[in-house]
Amino acid sequence: EEQEEDILRELRLFLRNVTERLFLDPRFKAFTEPVDEDEVPAYSAVIKRPMDLSTLLTNIDEHRYGTVGDFMADADLIWQNALEYSPDGDATDRNIRHRACALKDTVRAIIRDELDEDFERICEEVKESR
Numbered sequence: 384e385e386q387e388e389d390i391l392r393e394l395r396l397f398l399r400n401v402t403e404r405l406f407l408d409p410r411f412k413a414f415t416e417p418v419d420e421d422e423v424p425a426y427s428a429v430i431k432r433p434m435d436l437s438t439l440l441t442n443i444d445e446h447r448y449g450t451v452g453d454f455m456a457d458a459d460l461i462w463q464n465a466l467e468y469s470p471d472g473d474a475t476d477r478n479i480r481h482r483a484c485a486l487k488d489t490v491r492a493i494i495r496d497e498l499d500e501d502f503e504r505i506c507e508e509v510k511e512s513r
């Protein structure tokens with residue numbers, strides 16, 4: 384239905400806007416591309432569901448998110464994976480965890496401030512109807 388496609392188009396525009404703002408934030412530079420397998424060969428043995436900001440954008444463009452909640456599940460993987468893979472007390476790991484926590488809090492603050500809960504409810508109803 385046309386109205387449903389209008390809702391999904393508005394969802395993609397909102398999710399792209401959020402993701403692009405994260406992409407531009409210097410604190411989150413390490414999260415912009417997938418962790419390089421060649422640089423970190425052990426990574427895929429530890430992290431089963433890698434995620435990064437560029438992959439979020441590709442997923443949006445491929446219509447993979449029907450609700451903001453579906454998007455949030457993938458966005459959460461980015462900081463969850465970082466906390467899991469870099470748990471140590473050394474400066475490098477602590478720095479990554481600070482940025483992972485900043486990413487978590489920033490995404491949640493944007494969603495709380497800018498997502499209309501009625502809009503998300505309509506997205507969920509469109510998703511259930513399919």
Ligand SMILES: O=C(C1CCC1)N1C[C@@H]2C[C@H]3C[C@@H](O)[C@@H](O)[C@]2(C1)O3
Nearest residue numbers: 413414418422423465468469475479
């Ligand atoms: O988790 C990540 C990225 C940072 C947030 C995503 N990496 C895993 C490696 C561990 C740590 C130090 C370097 O070995 C560097 O290659 C990585 C990249 O950071």
